[in-house]
Amino acid sequence: MTAALRIGVLGCAEIARRRMLPAFVAGERTELVAVAARDPERAEETARIFGCRAARRYEDVLADPDIEAVYVPLPAALHERWTEAALRAGKHVLAEKPLTTAHRSTARLLKLARSRGLALMENVMFVHHGQHTAVRELVDQGEIGELCSLQAEFSVPALPSGDIRYRAELGGGALWDTGVYPVRAALHLLGPELDVLGAHLTDGPGRTVDTGGAALLGGPDGVTVQLAFGLDRGYRSRYELTGSKGRIVVDRAFTPPADHRPAIRLERSGGAEEISLEAHDQVAATVAAFADAARTGASPDEATTLRQAVLLDDIRGRARRAPTRPREGTTP
Structure with a gap:
């Protein structure tokens, strides 16, 4: 059986705590390793609830060699910065939608992921x-x-x-x-x-x-x-x-x-x-799809993600x- 994808989380947004972190914990193919937040107390509280480590800074999650992939539930304007930082740290990325607020930025990040053999997936779950x-x-x-x-x-x-x-x-x-x-x-x-x-x-x-x-x-x-x-x-x-x-x-x-x-x-x-x-x-289906993408090292729905950004x-x-x-x- 393939080892579970080890995930770190940048931020403790409501969607992370209510939907995504429970799915990471429950999924057979994912393991929640660490969570970081601007507020250390919120990170500690979230870590206790979901049975993982609390990191003091986002950079600490990116520098952790035990973490293979990162989930980015930050405000939309911060997606580009932290998605790029995660990719450059060698992590697969699942980022909340929209991936960025400009189609050229989306195209640049998808190209960066492709060049490094990493999966970059926008968290549009209904599909x-x-x-x-x-x-x-x-x-x-x-x-x-x-x-x-x-x-x-x-x-x-x-x-x-x-x-x-x-x-x-x-x-x-x-x-x-x-x-x-x-x-x-x-x-x-x-x-x-x-x-x-x-x-x-x-x-x-x-x-x-x-x-x-x-x-x-x-x-x-x-x-x-x-x-x-x-x-x-x-x-x-x-x-x-x-x-x-x-x-x-x-x-x-x-x-x-x-x-x-x-x-x-x-x-x-x-x-x-x-x-x-x-x-x-x-x-759960979205989390499984991301785990699959990480194991192949390719971004799923890359063309659709970019076309969406253009529209x-x-x-x-x-x-x-x-x-x-x-x-x-x-x-x-």
């Missing part, structure tokens, strides 16, 4: 859930006819005022946080031949970052793609694929809990049916060029 494979099979089998359009949205209610996702200097904003999901869904379901046709970003009252947005993309064979995302609206985690003969609807598309039994809704002229699937733990840059660029209208409650 490892089996429900999306089932959706693609339905489309490929012609269940909804010729594909015409995709609509996808991931939005969450307003966060506490001090949340880092509202801080521009840390790479905050809806596009980088929730916008990644519908963009990646479009790539996952339709392939890389997508182009941004238009986009809009909304700055919420009193915020210095975008708190919502939408984008229109054009896909292969004339397929239209409508994407929406936000940090200040009712929860939505959904996509719809519309074809010439019907429609596929997936709710709880992006962050389903491990025990959730997905139900794909297939609508056609003769009626609608719910296709029930087995529960699937996408966090995110294009959405921001289109939105900046578009005329804007102040949102109610703001000053023109």
Whole structure:
């Protein structure tokens, strides 16, 4: 049996403590070795909970010869710096999304990983859930006819005022946080031949970052793609694929809990049916995929990761060029 991948963690973000560290500990192919945080007490507390060592500094994790791979759950603006440092220290890297906030930086890091025979993986977990494979099979089998359009949205209610996702200097904003999901869904379901046709970003009252947005993309064979995302609206985690003969609807598309039994809704002229699937733990599946990648020394989905970064840059660029209208409650 292959030895477990020994992992160190840079930061004690909520997603790390709530989802990823438990998965590292539970996984048969991973071993959590150490965790570091800016606050030594938080690192010590986290280490006690998960049965690993506490490191005083991020650099100590990177210098530890017992650690083969690093997970980076830091704010988006810090991903590039610490991912590069980890790669140069000879570690495989699993970094939270977005990998960086500029496609040229993403391309540079992927090239660096490739040159050193290291795996670099962006932590977009939903693509490892089996429900999306089932959706693609339905489309490929012609269940909804010729594909015409995709609509996808991931939005969450307003966060506490001090949340880092509202801080521009840390790479905050809806596009980088929730916008990644519908963009990646479009790539996952339709392939890389997508182009941004238009986009809009909304700055919420009193915020210095975008708190919502939408984008229109054009896909292969004339397929239209409508994407929406936000940090200040009712929860939505959904996509719809519309074809010439019907429609596929997936709710709880992006962050389903491990025990959730997905139900794909297939609508056609003769009626609608719910296709029930087995529960699937996408966090465990993601960790397993990263362990596989580390053992091969290659970055999985490299082309898709880079194309996603390009589309995110294009959405921001289109939105900046578009005329804007102040949102109610703001000053023109």
